[in-house]
Amino acid sequence: MVSYAELRETGAFAPACSTRVVLDHVMSRWGVLVLCTLSDGTHRWGELRREVEGISEKMLASTLRQLVADGIVHRESLPTVPPHVEYCLTERGRDLMDRMLPLIEWIAVRADDIVGVGSRATPNAR
Amino acid sequence: MVSYAELRETGAFAPACSTRVVLDHVMSRWGVLVLCTLSDGTHRWGELRREVEGISEKMLASTLRQLVADGIVHRESLPTVPPHVEYCLTERGRDLMDRMLPLIEWIAVRADDIVGVGSRATPNAR
DNA sequence: CGGTATCCGCTTCGATACTG
DNA sequence: CAGTATCGAAGCGGATACCG
Numbered sequence: 001m002v003s004y005a006e007l008r009e010t011g012a013f014a015p016a017c018s019t020r021v022v023l024d025h026v027m028s029r030w031g032v033l034v035l036c037t038l039s040d041g042t043h044r045w046g047e048l049r050r051e052v053e054g055i056s057e058k059m060l061a062s063t064l065r066q067l068v069a070d071g072i073v074h075r076e077s078l079p080t081v082p083p084h085v086e087y088c089l090t091e092r093g094r095d096l097m098d099r100m101l102p103l104i105e106w107i108a109v110r111a112d113d114i115v116g117v118g119s120r121a122t123p124n125a126r
Numbered sequence: 127m128v129s130y131a132e133l134r135e136t137g138a139f140a141p142a143c144s145t146r147v148v149l150d151h152v153m154s155r156w157g158v159l160v161l162c163t164l165s166d167g168t169h170r171w172g173e174l175r176r177e178v179e180g181i182s183e184k185m186l187a188s189t190l191r192q193l194v195a196d197g198i199v200h201r202e203s204l205p206t207v208p209p210h211v212e213y214c215l216t217e218r219g220r221d222l223m224d225r226m227l228p229l230i231e232w233i234a235v236r237a238d239d240i241v242g243v244g245s246r247a248t249p250n251a252r
Numbered sequence: 253c254g255g256t257a258t259c260c261g262c263t264t265c266g267a268t269a270c271t272g
Numbered sequence: 273c274a275g276t277a278t279c280g281a282a283g284c285g286g287a288t289a290c291c292g
Contacts, residue, residue, distance in 0.1 A: 002235060003227075003231070004165060004166070004230060004234075012234045013162070013179070013234070014179060015179050015180040018237035018240070018241040018242075019233060019234045019237040022233050022237045022241060023233060027153040027158060028153075029149075033139065039130060040131055044274090045273070045274050046273065046274080053139070053140060054141040056265070056266050056267075057267095057274090057276090058276090059265070059266080061274090061275065061276075071240060072240070077274090080273095082274080083272080083275085084273075084274090085274060085275085092236075092240075096229075096233075099228050099229040099232050101129075101130055102225050103225040103229055104149075105128050105130060106221070107145060108128075108139070108145045109133075110148075110218075111143070111144035111147070114144070114196045114197060114218075115147050115196065116144075155284095155285095156285095170253090175254095182285065182286055182287080183256095183286095183287095184284095184286070185284085185285060185286085187254090187255065188285095203254090206253095209254055209292080210253075211254060
């Protein structure tokens with residue numbers, strides 16, 4: 001069994017360590033949204049661009065490149081004309097999303113209450 | 127039961143929605159690290175500054191202000207001289223961290239493998 | 253001790269145009 | 273269709289100084 005406290009002892013959260021690097025990739029503004037979309041299954045570039053509302057081509061490209069390099073997302077380029085490229089989670093990516101989705105869903109369900117706390121919202125959930 | 131797909135249908139991830147706002151607060155570079163530290167229990171300002179290695183006073187201040195406003199962190203200012211201020215998770219915050227810690231631990235354990243996948247990394251810090 | 257205020261560099265990001 | 277290249281604007285974040 002591994003706890004946060006134990007990991008911290010070993011320096012797993014030091015300033016330039018790999019944990020922080022992965023955290024930055026995976027918990028980034030767009031990284032989270034792309035990963036959530038891919039947790040539904042395989043998607044093409046154009047689908048991702050449409051489904052992750054607001055993302056620019058530049059950010060989609062760099063986010064995907066990062067996640068592919070990290071072995072979290074798999075890129076499959078079919079040799080057709082016109083090009084056809086698909087993205088899906090690797091097994092590691094599915095493992096990751098098994099842990100992330102409960103968190104995302106918890107946040108999504110309570111988000112309205114949370115941002116409303118300081119501004120008079122509906123009474124508290126929970 | 128709530129799934130990501132269902133939430134998405136309802137617009138829970140639209141461009142300027144509260145879900146994205148909370149996501150940005152909670153999954154931010156420093157937000158994650160501050161929350162992990164507070165998951166150990168109550169900490170003073172100075173302790174947080176030391177334990178979250180690399181954070182500046184400005185970022186610690188703004189991160190804490192954000193999390194307090196979101197009702198995730200509780201701030202307790204003792205009326206002593208010199209001042210003594212403590213931060214801890216609220217019940218909502220503990221709920222959140224119950225979901226986030228498994229994710230963080232998964233990442234921390236595998237981080238070295240992940241960043242090494244594409245680049246054959248330099249040996250680990252620590 | 254526990255912050256806030258100000259300045260400012262430097263990365264990040266988005267928009268647009270272009271390419272295989 | 274699936275990207276890359278370039279550029280300008282925005283804001284993140286650090287350093288410093290100062291206040292309650």
